[in-house]
Amino acid sequence: MNANRWILPLLLLLLTLWVPLAPAQTADMGQAYKMKDAETRSISPENLTGEKGKGGMTALEQGTAKHAARELGLGWKVNPYIQIEAGKTFTLGQFDGSGVINHIWMTPVGDYRLLIMRFYWDGEAEPSVVAPAGDFFAAGWGMGNEPRITSLAICVNPRSGLNSYWQMPFRKGFRITMENMGDKQATVYYSINFSLEALPENAAYFHAQFRRVNPLPNKEDYTILDGVKGTGQYVGTYLTHGANSPGWWGEGEAKFFVDGDKQFPTICGTGEEDYFCGSYGYNEHDVKGKTLYENFSSPYTGFHQIPYEGKQRRFGEYRWHLTDPIRFKSDLRVTFQCIGWQSEGRYLPLQDDLGSVAYWYQTEPHAAFPPLPEKDKLVIKD
DSSP: OOGGGGHHHHHHHHHHHHTTHHHHHHHTGGGTTOOOSOEEEEEBTTBTTOOTTOTTOOOGGGOTTTTTTTTTOTTSSOOOOEEEOTTOEEEEEEEESSEEEEEEEEEEESOGGGEEEEEEETTOSSOSEEEEHHHHTTOTTOTTOOOOEEOSSEEEETTTEEEEOOOEEESSEEEEEEEEOSSSOEEEEEEEEEEEOOOOTTOOEEEEEEEEESSOOTTOOEEEEEEEESSEEEEEEEEEEEEOSSSOOOOOOEEEEETTOOSSOSEEOSOHHHHTTOOHHHHOEEETTEEEOOOEEOSSEEEEEEOOOSSSEEEEEEEEOSSSOEEESSEEEEEEOOEEEEGGGEEEEOOOEEEEEEEEEEOSSOOOOOOOOOHHHHSOOO
16 A cells, blocks of 8 residues: 555645634733733622622522522532513623633523623723623524524534633723523623733724624615624624525625725625635525525635524524734724525525624724614514
């Protein structure tokens, strides 16, 4: 046997296995040994204040898990989750000081679209983040339909482990709330992990904004983000796309209108699946009369099809601009077209179900966000 014939295939295999890991190693592992003048804190139901040495102190009679812990008592997983009554808002975490939120883990039980997260930096009156919990964590199609996402900014792990690794600086403090817009009590397990440290002058503030339209009006572009004023950089898009009609649905272009652009953008893509770094319809193919696609999750981009037996076909897509941020000095607008195909090789404007979260950093103050859609227009209906 000629051993040399196996060298090239083996090298290609090793390269395939190595490439997805390299960005994570560069971003994280290379910093692990470096000392830093910072203190680590964590807020969870077992330490709602995040204070040093104050974890696991909930009295047994006050704990949400007091029944399970009744024979063990204080310090034995007495309060691992919180419950938010219908129509109420709960402060998940609040802290004064300077630092960075490094990681948020959450597993909520409820309607993901009706659990609204809001983040406030440095005592601001208007939140810098407004998004349903599911969509914020790139799991916008609801409980039981979570994808498996292995990326640098967001990880969604079995069964419903929602993780954010977006770095979120604050100079005077932060406050994070969750509003339960649903009709039933919601249960939420979570942790907010952050460091207390001084920030450099060029540290910008994290922002995220949700929008949703169903159906998209005929021949109108879908707006991902508009009205942004200030200096900053756009770092990510998550999109839920519900195809309301048969056929291919992802031919539309992504457009970035930067610093005064009016009718025509500075950055214009070549198609929806192209923007999310796929190609040729995500390998669209028919299997026993059903149209299927090839799911993928990588450090920067991903796509998944949601199993659903109804008329609508449902998809989730993400792209993180971690190495290629869209920088702006005064203003930014982001839109998507929604296009399919019709006869004679003609484009077909679609009226699909589109929901999105835009992620960006900018200097404060930020422009006020548009109001969330009404409750009836937020929920996903069969």
